[in-house]
Amino acid sequence: MDPSSTRTVPTGLPRHRNVAQKPVAHWVVVLECDRLDAGGAYHALRGFDELRVGRGMHRRFRTVEDAQRRVLYLELPDARLSSAHARLIRQHDGWTLVDCESTNGTFCNGVPVSRCEVHSGDRIQLGHTFCTFRESVEEGSALESYDATSSQRADLAGMDTFSPSNAARLLRLLRIAPSSIPILVRGESGTGKELLARAIHVLSMRPGPFVALNCGAIPSTLIEAQLFGHKKGSFSGAGRDEQGFVRAANFGTLFLDEIGDLPSSSQAALLRVLQQGEVVPIGASAPVPVDVRVVSATHQPLETLIEQGTFREDLYARIAGFVHEAPPLRERLEDMGLLVKALLKAENEEQHLRVRPNVGEAFLRYRWPLNIRELKQCLSSGRLLAENNLLRLSDLPPGVAAAMSASETAASPSTRPNSLAPAGDKLSEEDQQLRAELVRALTDNQGNVSEVARQMGKARQQIQRWMRRLQIERDEYDR
Numbered sequence: 001m002d003p004s005s006t007r008t009v010p011t012g013l014p015r016h017r018n019v020a021q022k023p024v025a026h027w028v029v030v031l032e033c034d035r036l037d038a039g040g041a042y043h044a045l046r047g048f049d050e051l052r053v054g055r056g057m058h059r060r061f062r063t064v065e066d067a068q069r070r071v072l073y074l075e076l077p078d079a080r081l082s083s084a085h086a087r088l089i090r091q092h093d094g095w096t097l098v099d100c101e102s103t104n105g106t107f108c109n110g111v112p113v114s115r116c117e118v119h120s121g122d123r124i125q126l127g128h129t130f131c132t133f134r135e136s137v138e139e140g141s142a143l144e145s146y147d148a149t150s151s152q153r154a155d156l157a158g159m160d161t162f163s164p165s166n167a168a169r170l171l172r173l174l175r176i177a178p179s180s181i182p183i184l185v186r187g188e189s190g191t192g193k194e195l196l197a198r199a200i201h202v203l204s205m206r207p208g209p210f211v212a213l214n215c216g217a218i219p220s221t222l223i224e225a226q227l228f229g230h231k232k233g234s235f236s237g238a239g240r241d242e243q244g245f246v247r248a249a250n251f252g253t254l255f256l257d258e259i260g261d262l263p264s265s266s267q268a269a270l271l272r273v274l275q276q277g278e279v280v281p282i283g284a285s286a287p288v289p290v291d292v293r294v295v296s297a298t299h300q301p302l303e304t305l306i307e308q309g310t311f312r313e314d315l316y317a318r319i320a321g322f323v324h325e326a327p328p329l330r331e332r333l334e335d336m337g338l339l340v341k342a343l344l345k346a347e348n349e350e351q352h353l354r355v356r357p358n359v360g361e362a363f364l365r366y367r368w369p370l371n372i373r374e375l376k377q378c379l380s381s382g383r384l385l386a387e388n389n390l391l392r393l394s395d396l397p398p399g400v401a402a403a404m405s406a407s408e409t410a411a412s413p414s415t416r417p418n419s420l421a422p423a424g425d426k427l428s429e430e431d432q433q434l435r436a437e438l439v440r441a442l443t444d445n446q447g448n449v450s451e452v453a454r455q456m457g458k459a460r461q462q463i464q465r466w467m468r469r470l471q472i473e474r475d476e477y478d479r
Helices: 154-159 164-176 193-204 223-228 244-248 264-276 302-308 313-319 333-346 357-365 371-385 406-410 429-444 449-456 460-469
Strands: 024-032 041-044 050-055 060-065 070-076 086-091 094-099 106-108 111-113 115-118 123-126 129-136 145-147 183-186 210-214 253-257 293-298 322-325
Touching (some): 024 070, 024 357, 094 106, 129 164, 129 333, 129 357, 154 193, 164 193, 164 322, 193 210, 193 253, 193 293, 210 244, 223 264, 333 371, 357 429, 449 460
Parallel strands (some): 050 070, 183 293, 183 322, 210 253
Antiparallel strands (some): 024 129, 041 145, 060 070, 086 094, 094 115, 106 111, 106 123, 123 129
């Protein structure tokens, strides 16, 4: 099949336009803390003078225009939003975020704001919803509009993204996927390379199965038997004929994860498969024809391994017909809602899991060194610890929870307009940090002092003494 043939773009990929290379601004709904199963949504701001955000029955974008202005409205079913919560206004030299005197405030990068300029990548909290503003000049990043609640095919989850740079790369991969060209996916461990390989297989429409093999997880003495199969009695322990992974993937896709760990002897045998389209099982006297599409993945720099003589250059030429770079999670945080939704769906999660706003903020602050794999483990353990389907900061792994450090907490939103110390109060820096921490904890726990005490590891009476001294009224957070 011609890889350039017209295909329907799946789920989170934007429609591609031939537009001038100038910054394209867009607004992304990253994560709704009370609706993790909603995923995310985005809309391009091209041609709009203003974005207005407020509470509505359902999440939706709608356009209103008159002779003077073209306004994009975003409605969100977030009970903590005001009906007219915030505005994003186009200025001559950029965009300005304005709070519309909302009940619970508007926050940019964890700081309460009434009016501020926004820049690409800024994290914006409105009620219990996290958004981001992006500008991009990446080719193919002309984002139009997409809402993850409309549909999401699990077998194409690897192709979902709201990241402009990642979308541009995935559009190229989308054109290659229907062909038989071998693909090499490179990226850090845990970046979802197998998810991508499965999506490539689906898009290829090959009639055979998807077969995955981790080249680094099989002892070198067994890998050729696993890959190419063997005849009964060909070696000690070979009690029956085995077809091997290559023949099991006939007419389908063979995914070779961590191909950089493939032993040199096996590299030569794999090269024969790719060159001749045939495999010789161990103990067999004649080759067996096979038709497989190979997708490989690695976190290692194969060019360096070639220079060191541990990876064959001719094999690299065969597996790298097209090279795709899978970005780390820290470079695509706008996809957090998409990924959380997909991971919970993959676990057949039926409970309506919610997170506290400080958990949502921790997700977006943390660097995720182990990428999507680490996020998956965080959700798997967190949902078992969550009481009443509500994931709290104390339910997170220590490393993730630590993203909400004391110094960051001091500058973080409390979702209350009167969360700062009373005017004229002269608080020490230590008291300011303590007050900010208490306000956030009370907000997240709806004024439940006992829960705040448990989370902070203090007696309830101590929390009450601090509240009196720092002039914090519990009733203001009881909602």
